[in-house]
Amino acid sequence: MSSIATLLGNVRITRVPVKFTGTRAELFWRLVRGYLLMIPTLGLYRFWVTTMKRQFYWHNTSIDGDALEYSGTPLQLLIGFLFALAIFLPLYFVFFYLSTQVGPVVLVGYAVVAALFWFLFGYASYRGRDFRLSRTLWRGIRFDQQGNAWAYATRQFLWSMLVLATLGLAYPFMSADLWRYRYTNTWYGDRQFGFTGTWRTIAGPFYRAYATFAVLVGALLGVGLLTGGAAMAAAPFLAVVLGFGGFFYYRARESSRMFSEVQLGTARLRVEIKARALAAQFAAYSGMLTVAFIIIGLVGYLVTLLVQGQFDFTSLAGIARAGWIGVGLALGGYLASLAALSLMAEVYLDCGYWMLVARGATIVGIESLSTVRAGSEDKSLAGEGLADALNVGSF
Amino acid sequence: MEMEPTGRYYDGLVAARRYVTLALTRDAGSAELIIADRDTREELDRWPVDSVFELAGLGDDLRLGAADRPYGARLTLPTGEWSTALREAIPGLGRRSRLERGQQRRVLAGAVAALVSVIAAYVFGVPVLADSATNLVPPAWEIRLGEGARLQIEAMLGNGRRFEACGSEFSQANRAIDRFAAEVMAGTASPFTPRVTIVRSPLTNAFALPGGQVYYFSGLLERTETADEFAGVLAHELGHVVHRHGMEMLIESSATGLLVGFVLGDMTNLSVAAAAGATLIDSRFSREAEHEADAFAGAAGNRLGFSPQALADLLGLVAEDTTMTRSLALLSTHPLTDERRAALEALEVAPAITRPAFSDIEWQSIKSMC
Numbered sequence: 001m002s003s004i005a006t007l008l009g010n011v012r013i014t015r016v017p018v019k020f021t022g023t024r025a026e027l028f029w030r031l032v033r034g035y036l037l038m039i040p041t042l043g044l045y046r047f048w049v050t051t052m053k054r055q056f057y058w059h060n061t062s063i064d065g066d067a068l069e070y071s072g073t074p075l076q077l078l079i080g081f082l083f084a085l086a087i088f089l090p091l092y093f094v095f096f097y098l099s100t101q102v103g104p105v106v107l108v109g110y111a112v113v114a115a116l117f118w119f120l121f122g123y124a125s126y127r128g129r130d131f132r133l134s135r136t137l138w139r140g141i142r143f144d145q146q147g148n149a150w151a152y153a154t155r156q157f158l159w160s161m162l163v164l165a166t167l168g169l170a171y172p173f174m175s176a177d178l179w180r181y182r183y184t185n186t187w188y189g190d191r192q193f194g195f196t197g198t199w200r201t202i203a204g205p206f207y208r209a210y211a212t213f214a215v216l217v218g219a220l221l222g223v224g225l226l227t228g229g230a231a232m233a234a235a236p237f238l239a240v241v242l243g244f245g246g247f248f249y250y251r252a253r254e255s256s257r258m259f260s261e262v263q264l265g266t267a268r269l270r271v272e273i274k275a276r277a278l279a280a281q282f283a284a285y286s287g288m289l290t291v292a293f294i295i296i297g298l299v300g301y302l303v304t305l306l307v308q309g310q311f312d313f314t315s316l317a318g319i320a321r322a323g324w325i326g327v328g329l330a331l332g333g334y335l336a337s338l339a340a341l342s343l344m345a346e347v348y349l350d351c352g353y354w355m356l357v358a359r360g361a362t363i364v365g366i367e368s369l370s371t372v373r374a375g376s377e378d379k380s381l382a383g384e385g386l387a388d389a390l391n392v393g394s395f
Numbered sequence: 396m397e398m399e400p401t402g403r404y405y406d407g408l409v410a411a412r413r414y415v416t417l418a419l420t421r422d423a424g425s426a427e428l429i430i431a432d433r434d435t436r437e438e439l440d441r442w443p444v445d446s447v448f449e450l451a452g453l454g455d456d457l458r459l460g461a462a463d464r465p466y467g468a469r470l471t472l473p474t475g476e477w478s479t480a481l482r483e484a485i486p487g488l489g490r491r492s493r494l495e496r497g498q499q500r501r502v503l504a505g506a507v508a509a510l511v512s513v514i515a516a517y518v519f520g521v522p523v524l525a526d527s528a529t530n531l532v533p534p535a536w537e538i539r540l541g542e543g544a545r546l547q548i549e550a551m552l553g554n555g556r557r558f559e560a561c562g563s564e565f566s567q568a569n570r571a572i573d574r575f576a577a578e579v580m581a582g583t584a585s586p587f588t589p590r591v592t593i594v595r596s597p598l599t600n601a602f603a604l605p606g607g608q609v610y611y612f613s614g615l616l617e618r619t620e621t622a623d624e625f626a627g628v629l630a631h632e633l634g635h636v637v638h639r640h641g642m643e644m645l646i647e648s649s650a651t652g653l654l655v656g657f658v659l660g661d662m663t664n665l666s667v668a669a670a671a672g673a674t675l676i677d678s679r680f681s682r683e684a685e686h687e688a689d690a691f692a693g694a695a696g697n698r699l700g701f702s703p704q705a706l707a708d709l710l711g712l713v714a715e716d717t718t719m720t721r722s723l724a725l726l727s728t729h730p731l732t733d734e735r736r737a738a739l740e741a742l743e744v745a746p747a748i749t750r751p752a753f754s755d756i757e758w759q760s761i762k763s764m765c
Contacts, residue, residue, distance in 0.1 A: 374408050
């Protein structure tokens with residue numbers, strides 16, 4: 001146990017780092033295997049891939065020497081997906097009806113459906129979090145999430161309307177409120193989590209990033225108008241550098257500060273993430289994605305050379321004329337591109353972020369957790385429900 | 396190597412880790428796994444061997460639970476001599492995870508079989524279903540839909556200015572086209588009144604909208620050399636109108652979206668992946684629609700006395716284009732496969748009737764209308 005003990009008055013404070021022992025390579029090969037198995041199973045293996053991924057993250061993350069355990073199964077996810085379908089089918093008929101209509105009714109209809117989706121998105125993400133927490137164990141004790149997913153969805157929906165109306169200025173208030181709702185409803189055994197952050201926690205970084213962005217857009221517009229577009233050549237470059245820079249700066253600060261406001265009884269979480277580490281990860285992601293696409297392009301080119309002869313793959317018509325070979329190649333290219341995109345995002349962005357949070361995290365006062373007792377038996381959740389069908393981005 | 400098996404023990408009641416030593420005993424009739432504190436030697440629990448199971452997962456550590464203990468009760472042993480020995484001493488250890496894996500495989504196989512039958516039903520059933528579902532859609536609904544599409548397309552073609560079709564409504568060319576369209580549609584019991592519009596545009600394309608609207612671009616008209624070619628393309632597009640292919644496509648693509656969403660797990664179909672996948676599948680159905688429209692044009696040619704093979708000639712001609720506009724041209728929506736060409740050429744022309752689709756004067760006025 002590598003805890004650093006410091007003496008502060010009479011209170012002995014221990015800081016225990018969180019450890020992460022997984023490697024990108026290990027995740028990569030597991031994912032490759034999972035993706036390949038998704039082909040003969042027509043995509044259904046994705047529930048097994050999700051479960052495997054969580055086992056990888058959970059079991060490789062250890063707190064004070066003990067790893068997290070993920071006890072969810074793929075079948076639970078599959079069942080949850082089937083439940084979610086029941087909600088989506090009626091929505092499909094609404095979509096179909098709208099697509100055959102003309103005029104203002106379509107706009108109003110699509111707006112209502114979009115709002116409904118956004119609302120369901122909040123519901124789904126809360127239910128998904130509940131599913132994951134209630135299947136997470138540490139030292140033999142389960143986590144849990146209480147609160148009401150509909151209440152959370154309503155909260156998120158109303159806040160986001162306010163954020164929209166204030167051109168984003170209300171965002172720190174929304175963020176703090178939602179973090180508080182999530183964490184005050186999170187339990188480890190019989191002990192309740194707490195969240196001490198307020199809008200002020202992220203106000204500084206947020207409004208700085210916001211102001212930078214506003215000044216940048218204003219300056220670009222101003223210069224563009226004055227010079228009649230002549231000086232606009234450098235604009236995209238400037239926008240990318242400042243835009244991404246602001247984003248990484250903000251994301252690193254928000255993650256660090258918000259996670260550092262999380263507490264469990266007297267134990268506190270501390271997280272420190274560097275913006276440049278996030279930027280480096282994004283650079284690695286972009287680089288590897290480029291490499292992957294170059295490889296796919298080369299392989300595609302070679303295969304085309306081999307079977308080419310009478311076929312012409314430069315147009316849809318040519319592909320159609322090539323018959324099954326053409327369809328096979330198009331499908332293969334499509335699946336390979338899809339797999340490359342998602343593999344690189346998983347390995348460099350998602351895994352990278354988890355690694356940064358885990359390795360940047362320490363826990364103060366962890367010994368207080370040794371008295372936590374198991375909570376009451378949780379209501380069984382059938383899968384993540386909508387989260388399986390709504391493509392809610394999360395681990 | 397330690398002298399006795401040691402591991403970590405969590406009782407599932409309190410969040411405390413204890414280092415323990417393990418021993419197997421058989422004195423109570425059935426074998427038990429005795430868990431004792433490593434330092435104090437105090438016995439913490441006895442797990443009946445029958446109820447002990449191994450937890451599947453990642454890593455090489457042996458992780459055990461017990462069926463009649465709290466949910467989170469765990470015993471973990473690092474990989475090594477002792478974990479191997481324990482596995483040998485308790486052969487039933489992996490039974491539970493084996494059973495679970497077996498069950499998972501069966502469910503996965505069942506789900507895949509179900510999905511395969513859904514896809515098969517979709518591939519073979521949806522064209523038929525979409526056909527009968529289309530007949531349930533009131534024509535007035537389809538006309539309204541076509542009207543909306545017309546406004547959008549004309550706004551796009553007008554490019555910011557007011558949209559203008561070639562030739563006035565009562566010009567000789569347009570009257571001849573209207574007459575021809577009415578002749579083609581006669582006797583089809585189609586609820587739609589055809590309306591053909593010739594549009595000034597460099598694209599070599601022609602298409603039909605739901606509800607009876609047909610567009611023919613001047614780019615294609617320039618390449619059209621004979622009245623029969625023109626008649627063939629128009630009859631083909633009117634075939635789409637009569638068969639209500641626009642409506643059918645709408646129904647089919649909705650079904651495709653549902654299916655692709657199911658396979659990719661993104662029911663919103665908002666991702667590029669889902670959209671691309673759906674397009675790939677939909678193109679299959681559009682080929683079938685082209686066959687139907689070709690057959691319709693062939694039948695119309697037989698009835699009215701023009702050669703439907705001219706349609707194939709024109710498609711072949713446009714197929715040889717190597718311009719940039721090609722991907723947007725006729726072929727992208729009307730791919731000319733060898734098979735399709737053969738089917739077109741096999742259409743017989745009734746020899747008795749040789750009346751041309753348009754008189755020379757009419758055809759000249761059409762050629763020069765843009």
